[in-house]
Amino acid sequence: MVTNAGWIVIGAEGLLVGDMLAQLVFFILLLFLLGKFAWGPLMDMMKKREDHIASEIETAEKSRNEAEKASKEAAEELKRTRQEAHSIIEEAKKVGQKQEKDIIESARKEAERLKETAQQDIIQEKEKAIQALQDQVASLSVQIASKVIEKELNASDQEKLINEYIKEVGDKR
């Protein structure tokens, strides 16, 4: 251990004024230089980032609120639309049922009408046929009568003749 006259002995050697001055000068220089070139810019950047994050958070909050509002509106819109669609379907169903009933009704009427006309036609045809038959029978009777008159017949011949004619008529028909 070196003892310097007049100085307290601490550590390896005494307190040296030169070292102290050097340390003081270097530290103050370092304080100044770092403050200017390192801490200053770094802290500025940190402040800037802080502000940036704050504003970003604000923006995010705002847009979130907007999105919430929009989604609420959309949900309402959807609900309304659904109701509308429901009512439209309901109405369409009603209309459809009514149309169905109408169609069935008109078809039934048409059928009835057709049936009626067909029946009338049948009756007419029948009457016409009867009429024709009657006419035929009349002319036949006249012919039979004339033939009977032409030929003198006995009872058996007459019967034979009538049967013959009747058969003839039946064949004709």
Place this chain on the structure above:
Amino acid sequence: MDHEAPIVEDVLGIAWLDFNLSNVLMIFIASTIVFILGLLSARSLKMNPKGLQNFMEWVIDFVKGIVGDTMDWNTGKTFLPLGLTLITYIFVANMLGVVTLGVYGDELWWKSPTSDAGITLTLSTLVIVLTHYYGIKRKGLKEYGKDYLRPLPYLLPLKIVEEFANTLTLGLRLFGNIYAGEILLGLLAGLATTGVGGFLGTAIPMIAWQGFSTFVGVIQAFIFTMLTMVYMSHKVGHDH
């Protein structure tokens, strides 16, 4: 382990101006490393930090926490650069002696600058003087003077002693921790050079002690900064 120090006496013919050149060299190296680290970290500042910028911002936040713990942030933000410079400089200075010790000839050149009491006491004196300066600046001379009579007037002698005690303990605590670590590292290194057995025998204790010294270096840098802010808050705070 009795290495001489490279002392130059009576520089420029001034009787009291002695330099320990190793101290001056190590102060210069430590300051340069800290300055370069600072420059590199602030060289390309980005919004989303990476690497060194990220680390330095973490350090800034850490010191901000120290300042915020001891005083309210509006008064404290002035002292943030001081705290940052203190913690980085003392940390780097402490680490320099842990990494290696350099002996040239018979003189110890490479060591921690903080393993010299003169240097740590310079730092602590600077800090205490700054606390008085800011105390007067912030509260005015009258209010500053009144603080010596609080809480009780007859405690004035104790208050005055406290200032010197603070200076001494702040500096000597750092010096003692680092100096003790270095002495043991030096002893181990001396043992290691005695032979193969000595080398093998000291390897593990060496590593363990270096790890411990690193831990102590970090803690001491933190404590020095913390106490600086505590003393500062005593002088500038209003609740005392």
